[in-house]
Amino acid sequence: MKTTHLPLPSPAPGMQRHLTVHEYGDGPRKAYLQAGLHADEWPGLLTLQHLMEKLDTLEQAGQIRQRIVIVPFANPVGMNQRLFGKFPGRFDATTGQNFNRGMSLSTGALTHRVGHLLNAEADQNDVQVRDALRQLVEEKPAHYEIEALHKALLSQSIDAHLMLDLHCDDHALPHVFYGDHQRPTGAQLSDCLGFAIRLEEDVRGTVAFDGSHTQPWITLAENTGKPFAEPCFAATVELRGQKDVSDALARQDAEGLLAFLEQQGFVSNSGATAQPQQGDTLSINVDQVKVITSPANGLVVYHRALGDWVDAGDLLAEIVLLDSHRPERVPVPAPASGRLFSQTNTFLTSPGASIGMIASKDQQIQPGTQLSY
Known part of the structure; x- marks a missing residue:
């Protein structure tokens, strides 16, 4: 060497x-x-x-x-x-x-x-x-x-x-x-x-x-x-x-x-x-990956695990609101059907922040586009 x-x-x-x-x-x-x-x-x-x-x-x-x-x-x-x-x-x-x-x-x-x-x-x-x-x-x-x-x-x-x-x-x-x-x-x-x-x-x-x-x-x-x-x-x-x-x-x-x-x-x-x-093998184009974003400020709590297959609308996670007058959670439904293969490890999240990715069978973004910066 x-x-x-x-x-x-x-x-x-x-x-x-x-x-x-x-x-x-x-x-x-x-x-x-x-x-x-x-x-x-x-x-x-x-x-x-x-x-x-x-x-x-x-x-x-x-x-x-x-x-x-x-x-x-x-x-x-x-x-x-x-x-x-x-x-x-x-x-x-x-x-x-x-x-x-x-x-x-x-x-x-x-x-x-x-x-x-x-x-x-x-x-x-x-x-x-x-x-x-x-x-x-x-x-x-x-x-x-x-x-x-x-x-x-x-x-x-x-x-x-x-x-x-x-x-x-x-x-x-x-x-x-x-x-x-x-x-x-x-x-x-x-x-x-x-x-x-x-x-x-x-x-x-x-x-x-x-x-x-x-x-x-x-x-x-x-x-x-x-x-x-x-x-x-x-x-x-x-x-x-x-x-x-x-x-x-x-x-x-x-x-x-x-x-x-x-x-x-x-x-x-x-x-x-x-x-x-x-x-099972899952070969898809990058433009078929759906990035899941947070709808609110708070703590993300997942209800589905990595590798799970989810259908669109399934309860994927909840955002626990920290500044509400009473204990309150905002549901995060799966935005697409597919396999959940990525989650965030930054659990304190904010609106628009990425909290996961789903490998789907449908086009989600334009070809040639990066998933994240």
Whole structure:
């Protein structure tokens, strides 16, 4: 394993942060995995530690077949946000920007730069596109610290053939986001992890870190009609909820990730197996997810559990009003039929705040729209 420390610009006198990058193996194909881009989401941090233990063993046995790059903590900026014992970690304190938004490359600039160089040879086109993507990342401005962070991360990931970004929800069933144009590989990843809920998204719209790696390829293919041999597959892996940090779960998830890496040809003879799945497979588009919002101020009390199937109108939760003249509750009916797969862990809520998500069978939002900011 080769370890590199990428310095980030100093945000203040006497302060210096860096990204740690571990690289295993060699070969023309690259897999990139990171955790903690939202710095308050910790299950992935432990999962990557367990995965690295397995990769160390495989490397010593000569069983790593391609390049595997691991960034064990993707956001040292957010990890430094310690406010009275709490760890916000989701938004940049200087700009207010979500750490998982706003880093995508200009697909128009990519088409202008490389479109005329493409031909009927898919392998050659892949080389041209990855070269151009690296150049565009190098040219990205980095005036703010968050821009420098995004640029550093993209410098390691943008030319990958496989990119996995490990996250978690507040309190949720495990689930995976991936492009709806990459359904077979997304299903393979989900099968290896044993994750029943698969959310497929249109990456032509607003994208997070994962979509920043797939959007250029699908847009370029549509704009030019040229073939590509192996565009990047990218996914966001949601490792349950914020409090699901344990060696048992991390070992299980690392095993699933390693099984996927082996099926994708990055390692061999790992002994890793696909993990057992809890519940029936539910593959839907992201635009079929219904976000449940609070109708009032107060404490949310749930009447249905994660994984429950609910019908529209079922009593899902109640908001206990704290400033009423007498004890009073406001019912929260299920706004759609489907499986309840996410809940908030911020029980003191306010009107319009998200308190859960339902995987439904009907369209709820416009394709290409993010579920939350």
